[in-house]
Amino acid sequence: MTVRASNTTGDFAIERVYNLGGHGGVLVILRLNCYGVWPAAAVSNTDLPSTPPQVEMLEGLRLLYPAPNAQYKSPLTFRFQLLTPDLGQLVAAYAGHHWICLQLDGAWRRCIGIDSAVRVVERIDAGNHTVRIVLSDSPTPETGRLLRQSEEVAFVILSDEDFESYMRQQRLDDLALYGSASGDDKNIGLLDWFRLQQQSAQGDEDSQVTHEVDAATGEIKISNRDDTPSRKAANSEPPFLIIGVKTRLVAGFPFRQAIRQTWASQANLPREVRVFFAGCRLPADATDELRRAVTFEQRMYGGDLLTDALACDDSYAALTEKVKEFLHFVGSDLVFRRAEYVMIADEDVYLRADELATQLVDLGPLHDLYAGHVKEGHLFRPERDPQRRYYLPESEYPIDEFPPFAWGPHYLMSMDVVEFIADNREELQGLRGLDDVSVALWLLAIQVHPQHLDVFKNLREAPCTDDIVAYADLGPSAMRVIQSNLRSGRSFCHGFNALTWDKDAFQQLVSTDSS
Structure with a gap:
């Protein structure tokens, strides 16, 4: 990944360019809303006229979704990709x-300007397309003239019932490939987990972790039977990288x-990296059992849930x-x-924290750093429809x-940038x-x-590649x-399945199991 850090003095700006990891091309995802339909014959490569010289800036078009x-x-x-060396x-x-x-x-659907970033959600009848x-x-x-085209992609739309059966078979295939490592049996809810823990922990108070949160300072005080001098010393040493996972x-x-048992487990997380789950307060009408479950989770995991x-x-x-x-x-x-x-991440991200920390250490201290997945070259506009999730009124x-x-799924900041936000909160x-747009606006001030x-990268916008450091949109x-892949020496993307890896597949599984 490439990081640029700049220092500005007077009228002069000095820019340093750092390269972390592999080299990638410019990836752009444009999203369409399809409404009107115009009849048209299928277009083949031979139908296209000779390409004007200026169109050579666009090296190709590629459909990412559907596969x-x-x-x-x-x-x-x-979703699709524009292949170009210079998107701007x-x-x-x-x-x-x-x-x-x-x-x-x-049939032609709606066309959009090349600088547009509109999302498409198209209802399609079951069948081959x-x-x-x-x-x-x-x-x-x-x-008009048709200047470039992607390869034609064939796909199938299933009925809701057939798709549910298909996903069930896909999960069985994953289970056959990975066994218990796929962990579907571990994906239980908070209250069910709490009840099981209560049953198994009765009379075993010595094994419990306790913590206190100072209401004034937010300081977490942890104590248990493993609170040795070396552990206390480690808690007093500043981490190199702090990761805040936004969680519900x-x-x-x-x-x-899933995060605690995979990339943030004690066996995987480097000593100089600290992970917190940013959860905020429960609503006032939360049940007493839910409050006790959250408190129990905090005790069990040493206060990593804020x-x-x-x-x-x-x-x-x-x-x-x-x-x-x-x-x-x-x-x-x-x-x-x-x-x-400090890194901010969604709860659906798998992070190679060791790889990220190693590459950052190799670079040495950086300042004015704010980096992540940036979709350059086209405009994103506020949603003005009050019925939409991302509604933002002009007021x-x-x-x-x-x-x-x-x-928002994953972005990285140097501590001087974090302190600016903390000091001016x-x-x-x-x-x-x-939150992602808000952070960008705040940092414009400096x-x-x-x-x-x-x-x-994000699963829904980019296929899995083995050089990924942070991958979003994943289910547990x-x-x-x-x-399991990394522990067994397989590639990061071994067995990649865009459907069963997607976090929505997990949500559908939960909905099916609860119905």
């Missing part, structure tokens, strides 16, 4: 003159367990406050603020576009659940801009499969 010959259920999201130059040259058009089963994307010099492709207190429990130590509520609307409070928790702690870096954000930002206002890391079982 060839894969099976899905409706509705389906289409491409967009500057093509905007307003070229469009990307979706062709489904030989084909799709391709085409670059056109007109928003109505039947009247109840629904996020299976993800926390609740009342963060002055925020556990809800999507308060996600930005959750991140800001966690950064304040780190930046105001006498030990933690001596760390070099809260009057500008009609967002600045470049590192996407009362003045910094967030944009509801858009002229810190996001840098792209090509080894921070997928994290355990990856861990």
Whole structure:
């Protein structure tokens, strides 16, 4: 991954470029909303006219989703990739003159500008289908020239019942391949886990971990029978890297367990890396059993789950406050603020923490660092529809576009950047659940801009590759499969299945089991 850190003095800016890990091309995901339909004949490579010289800036088009010959259920999201060595130059040259058009089963769907970033959710009847994307010099492709096209991809849409059966078989295949390592039997909910622990822990108080959280400072005090002098000394030493995992207190429990048992386990996590789960407070109407379950989890795992130590509520609307409070928790702690870096991650991320820490150590101290998966070259606009999840009214954000930002599933900051947010948390206002955009806006005040890391990826936008350091959109079982791969000397992506690895597959499994 490539990191740029800049120091600015007067009218001069000095930029240093660092390379971490492998070299990757520019990956851009454009999302479409398909509405109108125009009849059209299927387009083959021989139908395309000679390519104008300026179109050579675009080396190709590639469909990422759906995958060839894969099976899905409706509705389906289409995702594709623009292959270009310089996305910014491409967009500057093509905007307003070229469009990307979706062709489904030989019929044209809506075309969008090449700088657009609109999401498609298309309802499709069960059966066999084909799709391709085409670059056109007109928003109505039947009247314009078709300049480039992707390969045609065939896929299948199953009925809801058939898809459920298909997913069940896919999970059985994973079980046959990985055995208990896939861990479906470990994905139980918080309350069920708490009840089981109560049954097994009766009369065994000596094995329990206890902790206290100072309400004024947020300091965590841990004590148990293993609280040896060496352990106390380790707790007083500042970590090199602190990772804050955004988690839902109840629904996020299976993800926390998967993380604790895989990349953040004692056997895998480097000594100089510390992981916390940022959970915030339970709602006022939470049951007494739920409160006891959360407290028990905190005791069991030595206080890695932060609740009342963060002055925020556990809800999507308060996600930005959750991140800001966690950064304040780190930046105001006498030990933690001596760390070099802080990473924010979603609970559905598998992180090679050892690899990340090693590469950061090799670089030495960096300042003004804010990096992650940055989708450069096209605009993202606020959602103005009150019915949508990401709704943001003009009264809260009057500008009609967002600045470049590192996407929320995983981003990295140097401690000087964290301290700026921590020291100004009362003045910094967030944009509801858009923590990633909020952080980018806050850092504009000190002229810190996001840098792209090509080894921070999302399953729903990029196929699995073995050079990945942080991979998002994963379910708990997928994290355990990856861990089994690495422990057994297999490649990171061995047995990759975009359907069963997706976190939605886990949610569907939970819904099916509870119905």
